[in-house]
Amino acid sequence: MDFLITPVIILGAIGLIAAVVLFACSKKFAVKEDPRLPLINEALPQANCGGCGFPGCSGFASACIKAAESGSLDGLNCSVGGPKAMGQIADILGLSVAASTPKVAVVRCNGSCANRPKIAKYDGLQTCRTVNSCGAGETACGFGCLGCGDCVAACKFDAIHINPETGLPEMDENKCVACGACVKACPRNIIELRPQGIKGRRVWVSCVNKEKGPAVLKACKVSCIACGACVKACKFDAITVENNVAYIDAEKCKLCRACEAVCPRDAIRDINFPKPVEKKKPGAEKPATPAKPAAENAPKETINTNSTSVDAKTETPKNDAVAEKPIELKKEA
Amino acid sequence: MKSFTFRIGGVHPDENKITAEIPTKEAELPKQAIFPLSQHIGAPAKPVVQKGDKVKVGTLLAEAGGFVSAPIFSSVSGTVAKIDASVDASGYRKPVIIINVEGDEWEEGIDRSDKLEKLSAHPELTPEEIVKRVRDNGIVGMGGACFPTAIKLTPPPTAKAECVIINGVECEPYITSDYRLMMEHPDEILVGVDLLMKAVKVDKGYIGIETNKPKAIELLEEKSKDYPHIQIVPLDKKYPQGGEKQLVDAVIRRQVPAPPAIPVNVGAVVQNVGTAFAVYQAVMKHKPLFERYVTVTGKKLTNPGNFLVRMGTPMSQLINACGGLPEGDNKILAGGPMMGKALPSIEVPIVKGTNSVTVLTDADAHRKEPSPCIRCAKCVSACPMGLEPYLLATLSAHQDWERDEQEDIVSCIECGSCQFTCPAHRPLLDNIRAGKQTVMGIIRERAAKAKAEAEAKKAAEEQKAAK
Numbered sequence: 001m002d003f004l005i006t007p008v009i010i011l012g013a014i015g016l017i018a019a020v021v022l023f024a025c026s027k028k029f030a031v032k033e034d035p036r037l038p039l040i041n042e043a044l045p046q047a048n049c050g051g052c053g054f055p056g057c058s059g060f061a062s063a064c065i066k067a068a069e070s071g072s073l074d075g076l077n078c079s080v081g082g083p084k085a086m087g088q089i090a091d092i093l094g095l096s097v098a099a100s101t102p103k104v105a106v107v108r109c110n111g112s113c114a115n116r117p118k119i120a121k122y123d124g125l126q127t128c129r130t131v132n133s134c135g136a137g138e139t140a141c142g143f144g145c146l147g148c149g150d151c152v153a154a155c156k157f158d159a160i161h162i163n164p165e166t167g168l169p170e171m172d173e174n175k176c177v178a179c180g181a182c183v184k185a186c187p188r189n190i191i192e193l194r195p196q197g198i199k200g201r202r203v204w205v206s207c208v209n210k211e212k213g214p215a216v217l218k219a220c221k222v223s224c225i226a227c228g229a230c231v232k233a234c235k236f237d238a239i240t241v242e243n244n245v246a247y248i249d250a251e252k253c254k255l256c257r258a259c260e261a262v263c264p265r266d267a268i269r270d271i272n273f274p275k276p277v278e279k280k281k282p283g284a285e286k287p288a289t290p291a292k293p294a295a296e297n298a299p300k301e302t303i304n305t306n307s308t309s310v311d312a313k314t315e316t317p318k319n320d321a322v323a324e325k326p327i328e329l330k331k332e333a
Numbered sequence: 334m335k336s337f338t339f340r341i342g343g344v345h346p347d348e349n350k351i352t353a354e355i356p357t358k359e360a361e362l363p364k365q366a367i368f369p370l371s372q373h374i375g376a377p378a379k380p381v382v383q384k385g386d387k388v389k390v391g392t393l394l395a396e397a398g399g400f401v402s403a404p405i406f407s408s409v410s411g412t413v414a415k416i417d418a419s420v421d422a423s424g425y426r427k428p429v430i431i432i433n434v435e436g437d438e439w440e441e442g443i444d445r446s447d448k449l450e451k452l453s454a455h456p457e458l459t460p461e462e463i464v465k466r467v468r469d470n471g472i473v474g475m476g477g478a479c480f481p482t483a484i485k486l487t488p489p490p491t492a493k494a495e496c497v498i499i500n501g502v503e504c505e506p507y508i509t510s511d512y513r514l515m516m517e518h519p520d521e522i523l524v525g526v527d528l529l530m531k532a533v534k535v536d537k538g539y540i541g542i543e544t545n546k547p548k549a550i551e552l553l554e555e556k557s558k559d560y561p562h563i564q565i566v567p568l569d570k571k572y573p574q575g576g577e578k579q580l581v582d583a584v585i586r587r588q589v590p591a592p593p594a595i596p597v598n599v600g601a602v603v604q605n606v607g608t609a610f611a612v613y614q615a616v617m618k619h620k621p622l623f624e625r626y627v628t629v630t631g632k633k634l635t636n637p638g639n640f641l642v643r644m645g646t647p648m649s650q651l652i653n654a655c656g657g658l659p660e661g662d663n664k665i666l667a668g669g670p671m672m673g674k675a676l677p678s679i680e681v682p683i684v685k686g687t688n689s690v691t692v693l694t695d696a697d698a699h700r701k702e703p704s705p706c707i708r709c710a711k712c713v714s715a716c717p718m719g720l721e722p723y724l725l726a727t728l729s730a731h732q733d734w735e736r737d738e739q740e741d742i743v744s745c746i747e748c749g750s751c752q753f754t755c756p757a758h759r760p761l762l763d764n765i766r767a768g769k770q771t772v773m774g775i776i777r778e779r780a781a782k783a784k785a786e787a788e789a790k791k792a793a794e795e796q797k798a799a800k
Contacts, residue, residue, distance in 0.1 A: 042624045120424075120677040121662075125763035133767050136424030136677060209425055215418065 051179025366645030473609030631692030729768025
């Protein structure tokens with residue numbers, strides 16, 4: 001048995017010394033971690049999507065603790081976890097958090113195959129980034145969706161897919177967590193994060209083309225031509241026209257859909273409303289002035305007067321073929 | 334005949350120079366001429382005319398919009414119809430000046446005679462005067478890159494020019510406009526080289542011509558007997574010999590380091606033959622840059638040819654002059670098949686950098702289906718810049734911009750040799766080009782940030798010193 005005792009004692013002694021050294025080291029060089037960090041990490045969804053702007057969920061947790069030292073969680077938001085996760089974090093840190101409006105991504109282009117005719121064929125590498133760097137793409141619109149699905153590849157939540165019929169990306173709002181990955185991936189800046197809205201109801205301008213009227217008219221059937229009809233129709237000052245394209249401020253928008261009713265180009269879209277919006281007929285627009293000519297004559301009238309161009313457009317009928325004429329004339333003039 | 338070529342990489346595409354022996358015709362005047370304000374690298378030009386103004390051939394339409402920029406001149410006489418936006422070669426709409434053509438009246442200062450003016454007869458032409466005339470007449474590199482020539486002729490103080498190299502290589506398949514220019518105006522080109530040499534104060538000039546143009550080599554060798562300081566250098570046929578870095582290597586055996594180094598850092602100023610001709614016309618004949626040689630070519634075109642075209646002419650007019658678009662699928666390129674840009678519309682005008690309109694039909698117009706990389710490394714041996722295209726393409730596809738930068742993606746000259754040689758037909762250049770653009774954007778952003786920080790620091794220090 002002697003031959004066993006010596007190695008056992010030696011190994012035991014080594015083990016004991018190592019244990020003592022390790023214990024001492026772990027006490028001496030312990031990394032002081034905030035006890036709240038694992039708690040916050042637990043509250044976070046651990047999707048590591050980077051939507052908050054920090055490298056992963058642990059990065060966001062550290063940022064929350066750092067922010068807590070200055071006493072406020074302003075500017076920090078985990079869109080994936082939503083108000084629930086942020087509430088938990090605020091509780092852990094003993095702070096209050098401002099109620100954030102949940103957001104969802106919307107695609108601001110409706111240039112489907114039917115609406116936006118193709119003028120060329122691109123057979124190179126099928127990614128939006130490459131197409132965008134080579135040229136305007138297959139259609140005459142240099143601002144619209146390229147349809148190669150860079151946004152689909154960027155989405156970690158399987159919330160966005162290209163509809164093969166329209167060639168446009170569609171958002172699954174139940175899965176979308178508004179992390180913003182698709183917004184960054186889109187080389188044309190078409191996708192926007194907008195507030196989810198009451199009962200998921202949203203209204204937005206589904207066009208980002210900054211060209212002037214005549215060029216946009218040719219490029220796409222449902223393009224915004226910056227006629228300003230929606231600006232006039234909006235009672236809440238929610239719509240602005242900048243760089244030849246209208247934009248609805250979601251914070252001011254009361255979801256009345258008056259803009260959608262007057263848009264001659266059908267460029268304003270809504271979602272989750274129970275009934276489709278009633279398009280205003282030119283005759284019904286101003287019932288108080290029966291002297292006005294009938295719907296068919298309305299465009300001619302606007303050509304002759306030629307000065308009331310904005311007014312003219314609020315009156316223009318929904319019918320595209322008729323509506324195009326006066327607008328084109330106005331831009332040429 | 335002893336000939337040289339560049340040492341790294343290169344490919345041998347079919348020449349297809351079907352228009353080589355067709356003499357140049359003058360193209361008809363367009364009914365409406367379109368002048369994009371951005372026909373050069375750098376800031377777009379600023380319009381100096383207004384709607385309704387009458388202009389003549391050679392009237393200034395837009396002045397240079399910055400240091401790296403060039404003025405634009407009218408190539409037609411008529412009335413300015415509007416200043417609007419119109420599609421350019423990329424398909425995006427860009428600001429343009431549109432002129433309705435009426436008659437053909439030229440500005441008075443332009444000398445339209447054929448008399449050859451030699452440099453020896455004009456002692457008043459100092460280097461500064463030559464550069465000034467080159468700048469004022471809107472001369473840009475005619476090879477396709479359109480870099481303002483006047484800037485190339487004033488090298489930075491850190492570099493010293495030792496020679497001028499003229500690019501008569503025309504390595505791109507199909508294109509023959511430079512060849513026709515060399516055959517039809519050799520004397521003017523040689524005077525142009527003389528002027529360029531005087532402008533950069535050097536006494537050695539080379540004209541590099543590929544050996545697939547023996548007539549041009551013979552002709553220019555004959556004519557250059559009067560110019561002992563200009564040497565004609567026959568070069569082996571290999572693509573992309575016309576790239577300026579490749580040409581410097583082929584002609585004077587020096588390699589240009591990676592960007593931001595430019596050929597003048599190794600003592601060479603590289604210019605195209607077209608530029609030499611344009612410089613001659615600008616300096617000696619006071620003729621601004623408003624027309625150029627353009628090859629309109631394609632295997633299926635009934636009547637391809639070389640044209641002297643007024644800029645602003647829509648390409649559709651040239652294609653119609655060649656018998657119209659052939660039946661079937663057509664791919665129309667501004668430039669040749671290797672580096673040309675596919676056009677979404679044939680209403681795009683001819684600009685300063687358009688050396689050719691190439692129409693590829695049916696099978697030629699389509700890409701082949703890509704298959705997985707087989708790691709044969711053909712692209713590596715083909716790359717004239719010594720890069721690893723398969724790696725750069727993969728890194729770009731995975732958006733690893735840091736690695737891309739380390740692997741020198743910005744050195745890529747986008748010649749397309751890798752994609753041409755790839756047996757799996759992989760879209761290598763598509764990926765690399767997108768990656769290069771992104772990396773260059775990152776580098777520019779970083780530089781701007783560093784500059785802003787340095788300025789802020791300097792301002793803070795000055796404030797401190799003032800206190």
